Amino acid sequence: MSIPGHAPRPEKPADPAxxxxxxxxxxxxxxxxxxxxxxxxxxxxxxxGGFGVLAAHTQRPHHTSTAATSPRSTxxxxxxxxxxxxxxxxxxxxxxxxSDDGENxxxxxxATExxxxxxxxxxxxxxxxxxxxxxxxxxxxx
Amino acid sequence: xxxSRHRARIDVLGTTxxxxxxxxxxxAVATAVALCEIDVIDRTCSRFRADSDLSRVNGAEGRxxxxxxxxxxxxxxxxxxxxxxxxxxxxxVGRALRVVGYDRDFGSVSADGPPVLTVSVAQRWADIxxxxxxxxxxxxxxxxxxxxxxxxxxxxxxxAFAAAAAAGCGVLVSLGGDIALGxxxxxxxxxxxxxxxxxxxxxxxxxxxxxRTGGLATSSTTARRWRRGGVELHHxxxxxxxxxxxxxxxxxxxxxxxxxxxxxxxxAAIIRGSAAVEWLEGLxxxxxxxxxxxxxVRIGGWGxxxxxPAGASTS
Numbered sequence: 001m002s003i004p005g006h007a008p009r010p011e012k013p014a015d016p017a018x019x020x021x022x023x024x025x026x027x028x029x030x031x032x033x034x035x036x037x038x039x040x041x042x043x044x045x046x047x048x049g050g051f052g053v054l055a056a057h058t059q060r061p062h063h064t065s066t067a068a069t070s071p072r073s074t075x076x077x078x079x080x081x082x083x084x085x086x087x088x089x090x091x092x093x094x095x096x097x098x099s100d101d102g103e104n105x106x107x108x109x110x111a112t113e114x115x116x117x118x119x120x121x122x123x124x125x126x127x128x129x130x131x132x133x134x135x136x137x138x139x140x141x142x
Numbered sequence: 143x144x145x146s147r148h149r150a151r152i153d154v155l156g157t158t159x160x161x162x163x164x165x166x167x168x169x170a171v172a173t174a175v176a177l178c179e180i181d182v183i184d185r186t187c188s189r190f191r192a193d194s195d196l197s198r199v200n201g202a203e204g205r206x207x208x209x210x211x212x213x214x215x216x217x218x219x220x221x222x223x224x225x226x227x228x229x230x231x232x233x234x235v236g237r238a239l240r241v242v243g244y245d246r247d248f249g250s251v252s253a254d255g256p257p258v259l260t261v262s263v264a265q266r267w268a269d270i271x272x273x274x275x276x277x278x279x280x281x282x283x284x285x286x287x288x289x290x291x292x293x294x295x296x297x298x299x300x301x302a303f304a305a306a307a308a309a310g311c312g313v314l315v316s317l318g319g320d321i322a323l324g325x326x327x328x329x330x331x332x333x334x335x336x337x338x339x340x341x342x343x344x345x346x347x348x349x350x351x352x353x354r355t356g357g358l359a360t361s362s363t364t365a366r367r368w369r370r371g372g373v374e375l376h377h378x379x380x381x382x383x384x385x386x387x388x389x390x391x392x393x394x395x396x397x398x399x400x401x402x403x404x405x406x407x408x409x410a411a412i413i414r415g416s417a418a419v420e421w422l423e424g425l426x427x428x429x430x431x432x433x434x435x436x437x438x439v440r441i442g443g444w445g446x447x448x449x450x451p452a453g454a455s456t457s
Contacts, residue, residue: 118222118225118226119222119226120226120425121226121398121403121406121407121425121427122398122399122400122403123397123398123399123425123426123427123428123442124353124355124356124357124397124398124399124404124428125355125356125399126354126355127397127428127442127443127444128334128351128352128353128358128397128428128444129331129351129352130349130350130351130352131331131333131350131351131352132350133330133333133350133352134333134344134350135333135334135335135344135345135348135350136149136162136314136332136333136334136344137149137160137162137314137316137321137332137334137335137344138316138319138334138335138336138337138339138340138341138342138344138348139316139319139320139321139334139335139336139337139340139358139359139360139395140319140336140337140338140339140340140341140342140360140362140365140393141319141338141339141340141360141361141362141363141364141365141366141393142157142158142318142319142339142340142341142365142366
């Protein structure tokens with residue numbers, strides 16, 4: 001049976017005398033090259049996907065099951081009435097420091113991931129400042 | 143070029159949202175990634191989808207249910223919200239919401255109907271069991287979770303973070319007025335108008351503030367209202383009475399380090415009534431509260447002097 005898009009594997013000649021026939025060896029060799037190429041391409045795709053997922057995970061803040069050791073981390077226990085509990089560490093968000101002229105200088109701006117712990121509510125590093133600039137969105141009840 | 147041109151509208155989670163990118167070339171990627179993150183929360187945390195993890199947990203009659211990591215995160219955030227607000231923002235008000243009439247997507251909720259009963263099943267957040275190792279969540283039998291107060295903000299935070307990382311520029315994600323920022327903001331920051339309602343027309347005359355980091359959330363009793371037995375109801379439930387909270391404040395807007403924290407504080411402010419002023423000040427949170435009579439109170443560096451409306455009473 002032939003599969004669409006795939007060349008059939010060359011059949012071995014029935015007559016043993018013809019097994020040294022050059023066209024058979026040529027077709028068999030091409031078939032091996034063809035299969036090798038397909039496996040190489042498939043392997044490359046799998047590795048590309050794997051590295052992509054790995055890269056995506058390295059972009060996220062770490063969320064581990066160990067207690068906090070850094071002063072930039074918040075730690076807590078999500079407890080319940082049962083025996084289930086979780087201690088976790090959430091990497092603290094980057095900060096924005098006000099400069100001397102009152103303008104804000106962004107020092108480490110990546111987004112903030114919310115803590116999944118019992119950490120207290122954290123204020124923004126800079127309070128909202130009134131502006132005359134035209135707004136781009138509205139914050140209101142919905 | 144105006145930042146508002148780098149904006150994509152998204153209709154998600156039963157509300158209107160926007161994705162903005164500081165670099166217009168990053169908007170398409172940012173929007174696609176944000177939509178993926180929001181979809182994860184919608185598929186797991188909606189109490190109106192029969193196939194969501196939350197619906198399975200609510201229908202488990204007290205049994206532990208295996209759930210996705212996204213729901214584990216969302217329930218942890220909800221329990222934290224209850225803990226840090228002394229139970230004001232309580233995820234176990236799901237049944238109370240259903241009883242008062244909010245039992246389906248809000249667009250399908252009847253505008254009027256017969257009087258509703260009062261239930262007393264809430265304040266059970268401390269009985270929620272979360273097992274990270276087994277990836278299970280259990281709520282007591284008869285209790286239903288509603289993650290609406292925090293899941294939308296969680297979705298905004300996750301979407302902003304992932305979109306900024308993927309697009310390599312500053313991103314603002316707004317979901318029904320809950321705003322999360324990710325990445326490097328534009329030099330002029332993100333100008334955001336604050337109003338009672340998220341669907342208010344954008345106007346340069348409205349109060350507008352600049353955001354550069356973190357998140358901003360507004361809770362309001364002026365949105366999602368309906369009537370039962372001639373009584374006007376809204377969606378912000380006081381877990382102590384299992385009824386809509388007293389309307390000392392009609393709108394509370396809070397800025398915080400992330401959208402989840404801002405949302406927790408703005409929701410709690412509505413529930414707490416006039417006691418919210420001292421509570422927010424103690425936390426160092428910048429906030430703008432609007433009393434039922436329209437009086438505005440600014441807290442924690444939002445600007446302006448602290449004023450307590452004469453008609454405000456302790457809840």
